[in-house]
Amino acid sequence: MPDHMPQSPEKREFIAKSKQFWNPAKTQAWQDMGVDLVIDRREGYLLWDMDGRRLIDLHLNGGTYNIGHRHPELIEVLNRGMQRFDMGNHHFPNQGRTALAEMLARICGGDMHYTMYASGGAEAIDIALKTARNATQRRKIVSIINAYHGHTGLAVAAGADRFKKIFLSDQPEDFVHVPFNDLNAMEDALKGRDVACLIMETIPATYGFPMPLPGYLAEVKKLCERYGALYVADEVQTGLMRCGEMWGYQRYGIQPDIMVTGKGISGGMYPIACVVAREPYAGWLKQDGFAHMSTMGGAELGCLVAMKVLEILERPTMRPMVNYIAETFRNGLHEIMKLYPDFFVGIRQCGLVMGLEFDYPEGAKPVMKHLYENGVWAIFSTLDPRVLQFKPGVLMTADLCAEVLERVERAVGLAHAECMERGRHKTRAA
Ligand SMILES: Cc1ncc(COP(=O)(O)O)c(C=O)c1O
Numbered sequence: 338m339p340d341h342m343p344q345s346p347e348k349r350e351f352i353a354k355s356k357q358f359w360n361p362a363k364t365q366a367w368q369d370m371g372v373d374l375v376i377d378r379r380e381g382y383l384l385w386d387m388d389g390r391r392l393i394d395l396h397l398n399g400g401t402y403n404i405g406h407r408h409p410e411l412i413e414v415l416n417r418g419m420q421r422f423d424m425g426n427h428h429f430p431n432q433g434r435t436a437l438a439e440m441l442a443r444i445c446g447g448d449m450h451y452t453m454y455a456s457g458g459a460e461a462i463d464i465a466l467k468t469a470r471n472a473t474q475r476r477k478i479v480s481i482i483n484a485y486h487g488h489t490g491l492a493v494a495a496g497a498d499r500f501k502k503i504f505l506s507d508q509p510e511d512f513v514h515v516p517f518n519d520l521n522a523m524e525d526a527l528k529g530r531d532v533a534c535l536i537m538e539t540i541p542a543t544y545g546f547p548m549p550l551p552g553y554l555a556e557v558k559k560l561c562e563r564y565g566a567l568y569v570a571d572e573v574q575t576g577l578m579r580c581g582e583m584w585g586y587q588r589y590g591i592q593p594d595i596m597v598t599g600k601g602i603s604g605g606m607y608p609i610a611c612v613v614a615r616e617p618y619a620g621w622l623k624q625d626g627f628a629h630m631s632t633m634g635g636a637e638l639g640c641l642v643a644m645k646v647l648e649i650l651e652r653p654t655m656r657p658m659v660n661y662i663a664e665t666f667r668n669g670l671h672e673i674m675k676l677y678p679d680f681f682v683g684i685r686q687c688g689l690v691m692g693l694e695f696d697y698p699e700g701a702k703p704v705m706k707h708l709y710e711n712g713v714w715a716i717f718s719t720l721d722p723r724v725l726q727f728k729p730g731v732l733m734t735a736d737l738c739a740e741v742l743e744r745v746e747r748a749v750g751l752a753h754a755e756c757m758e759r760g761r762h763k764t765r766a767a
Pocket residue numbers: 399457458459460462485486487488538542543571572573574599600
């Protein structure tokens with residue numbers, strides 16, 4: 338670690354234990370990248386490392402902390418809920434689950450009607466894909482190259498090779514991958530009329546938030562309709578007002594057949610993820626309601642939290658607030674970009690879903706490190722490490738936005754200097 342960030346003996350010992358008992362390679366990878374974060378206290382959009390360092394959270398664990406860490410209204414709902422409920426028994430109708438399903442049907446509108454529950458995003462993706470297979474009686478699933486939908490059986494099969502090969506799961510039949518923003522490739526994949534569904538994130542997060550070209554998503558939806566494939570929208574990162582509408586797909590004027598929401602719907606307080614399907618495509622629920630079961634899926638306490646999250650996000654102040662934060666960062670980051678035009682080369686943005694592009698191999702990693710040293714936690718994109726995921730929360734105050742921009746300016750300057758220096762070394766060595 339850098340000299341100016343000494344670790345306490347307690348932290349050193351803790352990190353050693355994490356390598357010993359938890360996850361050696363992951364723990365070491367963070368040390369190697371200059372991020373020795375061990376998150377301790379958390380409040381709103383602030384984190385405190387176990388050595389007491391304060392960080393502004395712009396990672397939000399993929400939007401899990403969209404409305405902040407430990408939102409007081411969620412704490413209150415959970416505390417109250419625990420006086421009466423626990424996870425519930427997943428075999429029976431229960432109040433929380435049905436009430437949340439009714440709320441989601443209202444919020445999603447149209448004939449988006451039934452909600453199926455999971456304890457996390459990947460499990461929800463599996464349910465969505467199984468639902469599409471049941472509805473179409475087809476097996477094939479199309480997804481985007483370098484997609485990321487989580488790590489369960491079907492979800493990982495729909496994603497990038499990196500996470501499949503290690504578990505010898507890289508040759509599942511019936512999974513086809515096409516490049517993002519390529520309509521010809523999409524049509525080729527669908528035109529055999531043997532595809533159950535296309536699954537895609539509205540804006541692929543782990544691939545660095547490349548923006549859909551104008552009209553792309555609407556055309557993809559039309560192709561799905563033409564060839565009888567369902568459109569499954571993975572809204573795990575783009576939903577819940579992060580794009581300025583409740584669901585990211587609304588920004589692009591499309592209506593999916595099945596939608597998955599996770600992460601932020603839990604408020605980061607009680608694990609839950611949901612699949613919402615149009616009425617005609619949720620046939621298995623009528624055929625055999627026991628066909629998919631999950632003891633912790635739709636835990637009743639999670640349902641109570643999710644309803645409060647949705648209620649907060651539906652408040653009339655929310656949309657203007659998101660627009661304000663989005664504009665503040667758009668303007669501020671463009672100013673910073675002008676200072677380092679040979680390094681900070683692009684801003685991808687849809688509301689608060691943002692990717693900052695750096696013209697340097699794995700350029701987002703040094704930026705991440707310098708941000709970390711300067712009190713901001715934001716993460717590089719795993720499947721395109723030139724791009725830093727920049728994810729402000731929907732309730733960020735004007736003061737905190739200003740503080741972030743100041744710190745980003747400093748960190749980008751330091752990362753720029755470091756990369757230029759490395760470049761000079763390479764030229765000298767050559
Ligand atoms: C877009 C997307 N879909 C699905 C998932 C899987 O969610 P979980 O980690 O809750 O299984 C993730 C997780 O990062 C995600 O980003």
